[in-house]
Amino acid sequence: MSKNTEVLLNRHDAVLVRGYMPHKNIFGMAGMGYPAFVQRAAGARFWDVDGNAYLDYILGFGPIVLGYDDPAVCNAIADQMARGTVYGLAHPKELDVAELLVEVIPRAEMVGFFLGGSAATSGAVRLSRAYTGRDKVIVCGYHGWHDWARPGDVGVPQPVSALTLAVAYGDLDALEDCLKQHDNQVACVVMETIQAGGPPEGFLQGCVDVAHAHGAVCVFDETKVGFRVAMGGAGEYYGVTPDMATYGKACCNGYAGSFIAGKREILASKACRKAWMTATAHGDPLSLTAIEVVVRELQRRDGIAYQWKIGNRLIEGVNAACEAGGLSYRLIGIGPMPRPVMAESDRTRCLNMLRGCLARGYYLHPTHPMFLSLAHTEADIEDTIAAVGEAIAEARGNHR
Ligand SMILES: Cc1ncc(COP(=O)(O)O)c(C=O)c1O
Known part of the structure; x- marks a missing residue:
C-alpha cells in the first residue's frame, strides 16, 4: 500500500461514517493490493492517487456506459x-x-x-x-x-x-x-x-x-x-x-x-x-x-451490441487464458456484465494474477459483476486478455 493511500485511509475513519460506503470495501480492497482512492477518470480509465492509470472494468459499479468524460x-x-x-x-x-x-x-x-x-x-x-x-x-x-x-x-x-x-x-x-x-x-x-x-x-x-x-x-x-x-x-x-x-x-x-x-x-x-x-x-x-x-x-453508436461484442470477447479471452494457465478465475454470465468467480482453494493464485493485471494497468474485480463502456476499444480488450496471460506466466515464474 502506498504512503498516500495509508494517509488517506487513516483520515477516513476520523471523519467519514463507515456505513455509507461498505460496497466499495476500500479497506478490504487495499488489503488485497487494489487501489482505494481514485484521483480522476477519463474515457475508460481512472487514475489513482499515486498517478497510476487503470483500464476500468467496474466503472463506478455500473453507471459509466459511454465513458467517463463522454x-x-x-x-x-x-x-x-x-x-x-x-x-x-x-x-x-x-x-x-x-x-x-x-x-x-x-x-x-x-x-x-x-x-x-x-x-x-x-x-x-x-x-x-x-x-x-x-x-x-x-x-x-x-x-x-x-x-x-x-x-x-x-x-x-x-x-x-x-x-x-x-x-x-x-x-x-x-x-x-x-x-x-x-x-x-x-x-x-x-x-x-x-x-x-x-x-x-x-x-x-x-x-x-x-x-x-x-x-x-x-x-x-x-x-x-x-x-x-x-x-x-x-x-x-x-x-x-x-x-x-x-x-x-x-x-x-x-x-x-x-x-x-x-x-x-x-x-x-x-x-x-x-x-x-x-x-x-x-x-x-x-x-x-x-x-x-x-x-x-x-x-x-449501436452501443448495446457493442457492449455484448466486447463483453463476450473479454469473457472468452480471459477464460481461455485462465484455463491455459491452470487458474480457476472465470468470467461467467452474459457479455455486458461479466461476473468473476474463483475456487476458494485457488484464491491466492487468482489474487496474484489480478494483482499482476493491476500492475499492468488493468482493473479486473475479484468478486463483483463487471461492466463495459463504449470508451473501451477492442484493442483494450485484447490487451486485457494478454495482460491476464502475462500475469499468470509471471506468477508461475515467481514460484519456480
Ligand atoms: C440491482 C440493484 N438495485 C438497486 C440498487 C441500488 O442503487 P443505488 O446504489 O443507486 O441506490 C443497486 C445498486 O447497486 C442494484 O445493483
Missing part, C-alpha cells in the same frame, strides 16, 4: 447547467425524456423519476403497496439500502423487517411457496433480473405469472442491467413484461437519476396517484439531460 454528455450537461440545475416547477424536459423512455423501453407506458437506484426501487414498492393495499414484499437480490430492502440489518426496525420476505434466485417453486404461505398479503415481488450466470429458462416469465396468480405486482429491478443488456434491461432481452421496472446507474452515465417505468393500469390508478414520492431533486434537469444523451448515443 463529450456528448459533457456538452449537454454544461449547456443545461447554464440554464439551471433544479427548479420549483415542472419543466418540459421531464415530458420529453419520459416520452423518449416510453418509446425505447418495450411496453413501458408511464415513467416516474427519482435519484439513485434505492429511491426507484422504494418507489416501486410504495406504488405496489398502494395499488394492492397489501404490506408484504418478496425480494430477490440486492435492491438498495432502504429499510424494506435490508431486513434484519442493524438499524432496521423489526416490524419493518418482518414485512420483507426473501427467496433464492432461479427458484420458482420457492417463490410460489412463499406467495402461498403469505396468501393475499404480498404487494409485490421485486426481482433483480440478472444474478449469477443469468436467469434459468423461463424464470423471469414465471416470476410474472406466479406473482399475478397471487394478486401481487411483479417488479423487475433492472438497476444494473438496464442500458446494458438491452435498453430496457433483462425484461426486454428475454421478452418478458413486468408490471413495473426500475432503472438507475447506466441510464445517466454517472449522474444520479433513476426512474421507474411500467403499466398505466397500475401507475395511473387512483391509489398510485395519491402515493407520495416527491423529493426536492427528483426529475433534476442534469440527470434528465444525461438520460436523453445516453439513449441517443447508445442508439447512434
Whole structure:
C-alpha cells in the first residue's frame, strides 16, 4: 500500500461514517493490493492517487456506459447547467425524456423519476403497496439500502423487517411457496433480473405469472442491467413484461437519476396517484439531460451490441487464458456484465494474477459483476486478455 493511500485511509475513519460506503470495501480492497482512492477518470480509465492509470472494468459499479468524460454528455450537461440545475416547477424536459423512455423501453407506458437506484426501487414498492393495499414484499437480490430492502440489518426496525420476505434466485417453486404461505398479503415481488450466470429458462416469465396468480405486482429491478443488456434491461432481452421496472446507474452515465417505468393500469390508478414520492431533486434537469444523451448515443453508436461484442470477447479471452494457465478465475454470465468467480482453494493464485493485471494497468474485480463502456476499444480488450496471460506466466515464474 502506498504512503498516500495509508494517509488517506487513516483520515477516513476520523471523519467519514463507515456505513455509507461498505460496497466499495476500500479497506478490504487495499488489503488485497487494489487501489482505494481514485484521483480522476477519463474515457475508460481512472487514475489513482499515486498517478497510476487503470483500464476500468467496474466503472463506478455500473453507471459509466459511454465513458467517463463522454463529450456528448459533457456538452449537454454544461449547456443545461447554464440554464439551471433544479427548479420549483415542472419543466418540459421531464415530458420529453419520459416520452423518449416510453418509446425505447418495450411496453413501458408511464415513467416516474427519482435519484439513485434505492429511491426507484422504494418507489416501486410504495406504488405496489398502494395499488394492492397489501404490506408484504418478496425480494430477490440486492435492491438498495432502504429499510424494506435490508431486513434484519442493524438499524432496521423489526416490524419493518418482518414485512420483507426473501427467496433464492432461479427458484420458482420457492417463490410460489412463499406467495402461498403469505396468501393475499404480498404487494409485490421485486426481482433483480440478472444474478449469477443469468436467469434459468423461463424464470423471469414465471416470476410474472406466479406473482399475478397471487394478486401481487411483479417488479423487475433492472438497476444494473438496464442500458446494458438491452435498453430496457433483462425484461426486454428475454421478452418478458413486468408490471413495473426500475432503472438507475447506466441510464445517466454517472449522474444520479433513476426512474421507474411500467403499466398505466397500475401507475395511473387512483391509489398510485395519491402515493407520495416527491423529493426536492427528483426529475433534476442534469440527470434528465444525461438520460436523453445516453439513449441517443447508445442508439447512434449501436452501443448495446457493442457492449455484448466486447463483453463476450473479454469473457472468452480471459477464460481461455485462465484455463491455459491452470487458474480457476472465470468470467461467467452474459457479455455486458461479466461476473468473476474463483475456487476458494485457488484464491491466492487468482489474487496474484489480478494483482499482476493491476500492475499492468488493468482493473479486473475479484468478486463483483463487471461492466463495459463504449470508451473501451477492442484493442483494450485484447490487451486485457494478454495482460491476464502475462500475469499468470509471471506468477508461475515467481514460484519456480
Ligand atoms: C440491482 C440493484 N438495485 C438497486 C440498487 C441500488 O442503487 P443505488 O446504489 O443507486 O441506490 C443497486 C445498486 O447497486 C442494484 O445493483
